[in-house]
Amino acid sequence: MGKRASGGRKAPTPRGVNHVVLNVRDIEESHRFWTEVVGLKHVGTFRPPPEMEPFPKMRFYSGERDGKVTHHDVALMELSDIPPPAGANEAPERPLALNHIAIAMADREAWLEKLADLQAQGVKFDMRVNHGVSHSVYISDPNGYGVEILYELPRVLWENDIEAGLNYLEILPTEGEAALQDDLESAPRFGAPAAE
Ligand SMILES: [Fe+2]
DSSP states (O other): OOOBOGGGOBOOOOOOOOOEEEEESOHHHHHHIIIIISOOEEEEEOOOOGGGOSOOOEEEEEOEETTEEOSOSEEEEEOTTSOOOOOTTOOOSSOOSOOEEEEEOSSHHHHHHHHHHHHHTTOOOSEEEEESSEEEEEEEOTTSOEEEEEEEOOGGGTTTOHHHHHHOEEEEOOSTGGGGOOOOTTOOOSSOOOOO
């Protein structure tokens, strides 16, 4: 959907997001969340050259695709003066620039397993939503950043009308057994060609 800027220039289109770096208050606390709750693998730690010291602590994390890690999907950088996250119904001390990061599970089965594991760990589900493009659970990291954990719905359901897929929302229960249920069979198809 590349739009021509004035002068006829067309901006080259990237493949997509490669990684995200989060500023965190306490790298050990966030390390536990991103490895033990989200389940990313710790793949590296930045070792700054002496001339860069003092440099904030920084670690790198990856998911797995076809059994392989990448160099990083997410990195954490410790900046201890970040204010603590606001409690429920409290305004944050300053606007959080980051709304949420979405982490994809490999498939529906892996996502259902993740939901059950999160609930068993006592992780609070902030929201459960069936979007037209993904089925998602939203949780919060220790800094208050939102983390959406999802599985992608088959392209055929949304690729013919992405706008409609994005605007479809079905809010689901966040507690108990009901929070672990998933209905893929009733997922709507957007922009589907007319039936013959
Ligand atoms: Fe999202």
